[in-house]
Amino acid sequence: MLPPDRPAPDPDGPTSIGVIANPSSGRDVRRLLGWASVFPVSEKVNVVLRLLSALGSLGVEQAWMLPDAAGIASRVREAADLARSRHPMPQVRLLEMPIHDAARDSAHAAAALADLGVGLIAVLGGDGTHRAVAAHCGEVPLATLSTGTNNAFPRLREATLVGVAAGLLVTGRVPPELGLRRNKCLRITGRGTDELALVDVCVSRELARGAGAIGDGAHLSEMFVAFAEPAQIGLSSIAGLSCPVSRDDPFGLHLQLGSGRTLQAPLLPGVLQPVSIAAARRLLPGRPVPVHAARGTLVVDGERLIEFDDGHALQVELELQGPRTLDVEAVLEVAARRGLLFDVPGPLAPE
Known part of the structure; x- marks a missing residue:
């Protein structure tokens, strides 16, 4: 980790981005319960290389990566060094930090990258990986790449296009007000608890x-x-298929489950399960709602995270000022209309 008194980044230094690739995403127990595909390490390496290739073509000079036990970062660095002789590629540098093969690696890397002053952090993983990064990246925007099982927060996109959009943003060709979006999130608080949920x-x-x-x-x-x-899989499909809420709606949703109408929901790849829904209410920002159960486990973004009992008195609140993410479609739309990818920038007017 970088020391907390690290000096401010040099504005005249190299244009840089961060990459956090979770080696464990897309490989959890849901492969045993359903028929989910495995996302192998070799394909994660290829995804990062496609991302970096596009970034290098647009002038991004440096990429900091989270080191990992699976060797994703070291393989990317080696391949990028070999490719640089024939193609512009950012210099790949690894963060100096201990590795524990756990979610805290992503969290520590996000904080370190924010301290370095990178223009953006590309995240390869599912909802859990993105949650860990979003909780520690501050105002550094995220480029989301879906490599998990249930990917409600990161959209499924080709890494090349994400790299093009990220390159246009961090090099200043597309301003943040046009290329970034602010996301909602949920805040879980109680005695000794302060956690973030993205979905x-x-x-x-x-x-x-x-x-x-x-x-x-x-x-x-x-x-x-x-x-x-509606077009999601996992626990979020319960709400998505019964009472959809868009990413742009200024509210969320609170569902009471139990005796009521029964929904067939795709909770796992290839598996539909019945879930009974008793009531649905809008979740408004700034109005925390207490968890009604006296004891149990909170499942945050699809993963068991917090066990609680009577002493915790947990509550959940919707926040509108969550993490910022790269809006790939919006950036590419701006690039097309302004002709930003031409050798001489400018719109191409049809005859």
């Missing part, structure tokens, strides 16, 4: 944590969502 918080009656992921809706008693889209 949803579910309350499970089960106390045993076991595997991190959860794929059975029978034990859920209530659910809070920042947004929920």
Whole structure:
């Protein structure tokens, strides 16, 4: 980690971005419970290289990466060094930090990259990885790349296009007010608890944590969502297929689960399960709602995270000023209309 008294980044230094690639994303227990695909290390290396190739073509000079036990970062650095003789590629540098093969690696890397003053952090992972980074990156925007199982927060996009959009943003060709979006989030607070959720918080009656992921809706008693889209898989599909909330709506949703109408929800790849919904209410910003259960486990963005009992008195609040993310479609739209990718920039007017 970088020391807290690190001097401010040099504005005349190299244009740089950060990359956090979770080696464990896309490889959890849901492969045993359903038919989810495995996202191998070799493909994560290729995704990062496609991202860096596009960034290098647009003048980004340096990429800082989270080192990892699986060797993603070291393989990317080696391949980028070899490719630089024939193609512009950013210099890949590894953060100097201890590795624990856990979510705290992503969190520590996000804080270190923010201290370095990178223009953007590209994140390869699912909802859990993005949550860990978003909680520690400050105002540094995120470029989201989906390599997890249930990817409600990161959209599925080709890394080359993400690299083009990121390069246009960090080199100043597209201003932040046109190329970034602000996301909603959920804040969980209580005695000794202050956690961030990007998508949803579910309350499970089960106390045993076991595997991190959860794929059975029978034990859920209530659910809070920042947004929920119908075309999603996982726990967020419960809200998305019963009462959708868009990323742009200035409210979220609070579902009471139990005796009521029964929904068939795709909680796992290839698996639909019945979930009973008793009531739905809008979750308004600045109005915390207490968790009704006296004891159980909070499932945050699809993973068991917090066990609680009567002494915790947990509550969930919607916040509108969550992390900033790269709006790939908006950036590419601006680039097309302004002709930013031509050798001589300018719009191409049809005859």
